[in-house]
Amino acid sequence: MRSLKFAAGFGALIAAVGLAAHPTQAQEPITVGLIVPLSPPGDPTAGQLIRRGAELAVDYYNGKGGLLGGRKLQLSVQDSQGRPEGGVAAYRRVVGEDKAVGVTGFFHSSVNIAANEVAKTMGVPTIGTQTSAADITAKHYDIAFRTHLIDPLRVVAWLSFMQGKGFKRVSLVAETSDYGVGLITETEKQVKDKKLPIELQSMTFDRTSTDLTPQLLQVKAFKPDLLVNIGVGAPMDLMIEQAATLGITPSTPMLVSYDAPIRPQFWQLHPNTGDKLYFIAYYSPKQKLSELGAWFTKAYEEKYKESPVYSSLNGFGDVAILAQAIEQAASTDPKAIINTLETGKFAFWSSGDVTFPKSEGVFWHNFSPPVLILQFQKPNQDWKEADVALESGK
Numbered sequence: 001m002r003s004l005k006f007a008a009g010f011g012a013l014i015a016a017v018g019l020a021a022h023p024t025q026a027q028e029p030i031t032v033g034l035i036v037p038l039s040p041p042g043d044p045t046a047g048q049l050i051r052r053g054a055e056l057a058v059d060y061y062n063g064k065g066g067l068l069g070g071r072k073l074q075l076s077v078q079d080s081q082g083r084p085e086g087g088v089a090a091y092r093r094v095v096g097e098d099k100a101v102g103v104t105g106f107f108h109s110s111v112n113i114a115a116n117e118v119a120k121t122m123g124v125p126t127i128g129t130q131t132s133a134a135d136i137t138a139k140h141y142d143i144a145f146r147t148h149l150i151d152p153l154r155v156v157a158w159l160s161f162m163q164g165k166g167f168k169r170v171s172l173v174a175e176t177s178d179y180g181v182g183l184i185t186e187t188e189k190q191v192k193d194k195k196l197p198i199e200l201q202s203m204t205f206d207r208t209s210t211d212l213t214p215q216l217l218q219v220k221a222f223k224p225d226l227l228v229n230i231g232v233g234a235p236m237d238l239m240i241e242q243a244a245t246l247g248i249t250p251s252t253p254m255l256v257s258y259d260a261p262i263r264p265q266f267w268q269l270h271p272n273t274g275d276k277l278y279f280i281a282y283y284s285p286k287q288k289l290s291e292l293g294a295w296f297t298k299a300y301e302e303k304y305k306e307s308p309v310y311s312s313l314n315g316f317g318d319v320a321i322l323a324q325a326i327e328q329a330a331s332t333d334p335k336a337i338i339n340t341l342e343t344g345k346f347a348f349w350s351s352g353d354v355t356f357p358k359s360e361g362v363f364w365h366n367f368s369p370p371v372l373i374l375q376f377q378k379p380n381q382d383w384k385e386a387d388v389a390l391e392s393g394k
Contacts, residue, residue: 029072030332032058032322033094033103033124034315035080035087035115041208042082043233045263046107046311050129051077053308053315054105056299060292060316061323068330073323076100080111082207082233087111088118095124101332102127102322105315108232109133109178119143124334125341127318130258130311133178134186138362143334145341145356145365147318147348149282152362155186157280157371158228158255161390162198167225169199173215173239174230175207183230183257207235212242220248230257237269244273253278255373262309262383275379278389282369283310283350285384292320293349307384310369317349341365 034054036047054075061073076098078090087106094100103119104127106112112131119126120141128136128146132154137146162170172187174180184202191198201222203215212235219227227248229239236256243249256279260266267274285307289297296316300308322337324346329336342365345353356365373390374383 027071029074030067030326031074031076031094031098031100032319033091033098033100034075034077034105034319035090035094035103035111036077036105037082037107037111037233038077038079039081040234042080042086042108042111043260045265046130046233046260047079047105049263049309049311050105050107050315052300052304053296053312053317054319056296056303056312057316057319057323059299060295060320067323067326068332073319075319077105080106080108082108082111084110084114087115091115091118091122091126095119095122100124101326101334102337104318104322105129106131107311109136109182112136113178116141116144125338127321129314129318131179133182134362135178135182137364137366140358140364142338142342147314147321147354147367147369149368149371150362150366151182151186152190153368153371154257154280155183155190157373157390157392159187159190159194159196159198160392161255161278161373162226163196164390165226168197169201169222169224170226170228171201171219171222171224172203172228172230173212173219174202174204175232175235176204177207177232179232180204180207180230187228205231205235207232209235210238212239213246216242216246216248219243220246224252227252227254228257229254232258233260236260240270240273240277249273250276255279259283259310261374261376264306266383267380271379274376276376278373278375281310281372281374281383283313284372284388287370288351290347290349290351292317292347293351296349313349317354321346321348321354 036050038047058073066072076094080086106128107130109131112128125143259281261279325337325340329340348354354367371392374386
């Protein structure tokens with residue numbers, strides 16, 4: 001008995017010496033890659049908002065003692081510049097050099113699609129934070145997940161809105177990205193398939209354009225009932241201003257294809273041109289939050305002295321999902337994380353569980369938020385007080 005105790009004690013001593021001399025994996029942080037646009041031609045405001053949310057997710061889990069028995073969670077933040085090649089380089093860097101076990105933060109669809117082509121070989125999963133193009137999940141890659149609205153559902157929402165308003169002639173002006181071209185294609189398809197009485201005028205522009213006058217003059221000649229602004233970042237802002245300068249708006253209403261008008265600086269950019277603007281949104285302050293979402297909202301408001309918006313909420317939620325997947329898998333092995341993402345249930349900022357079923361078509365590995373169309377009723381109006389013109393997908 002005495003020799004057994006001695007052996008056990010000696011073994012513990014050797015283990016302790018080994019830990020001191022060679023820190024084990026138990027002390028190593030767990031890295032999540034965050035690929036976001038932080039400079040043009042991407043949308044740097046969106047990138048910063050997503051980053052804010054992701055960083056608070058790290059604070060949340062590290063404040064609870066970390067993951068897998070005490071390992072700290074950390075981010076490797078990379079700027080995609082909104083370019084596909086930037087996204088590919090960033091993915092290779094966070095996975096190959098920084099050993100990320102999951103990658104999220106994607107805002108531009110073209111970046112997410114390009115990164116997924118590399119990810120299917122390197123094997124580390126991606127979660128699209130605010131990317132909607134069909135091919136992100138429609139290709140059914142085992143590594144590809146998403147927590148954002150997909151093109152077909154966005155189009156269903158705005159076609160329902162157009163029919164409800166009686167709009168018969170609609171101009172679509174889109175950037176030549178996967179996002180822009182995808183939305184034009186999907187809108188034309190659904191109008192044709194459903195035999196809707198809507199005449200479409202569709203045109204595109206290079207996303208680096210600094211003058212949309214040629215396209216907008218064609219819109220003015222078409223005399224539409226609605227102009228759909230499918231630009232992202234600077235082109236979206238440019239279209240709002242130039243449409244007003246050319247006298248298209250406000251007599252012809254404009255619908256912005258995503259939630260940029262909820263950002264704090266919107267009215268600084270558009271003090272005289274934002275009134276009566278319609279825009280897509282994915283979150284309402286009236287929406288019920290989970291315990292996780294309530295923690296985040298309080299922490300965000302304390303840190304930034306403003307209410308969080310969807311980009312930050314989803315940036316937080318996606319890192320939280322990866323953290324939960326690591327815990328549920330009891331592993332940082334990407335294959336185990338992928339399996340857990342496919343089969344598990346995850347708390348999110350919104351109420352209810354998030355799951356990623358192997359569904360048909362574009363719905364593969366996808367969780368979508370509700371779709372809202374809001375409208376400002378006066379200049380400088382708080383977006384939280386904007387009128388709800390449509391709410392679907394609840």
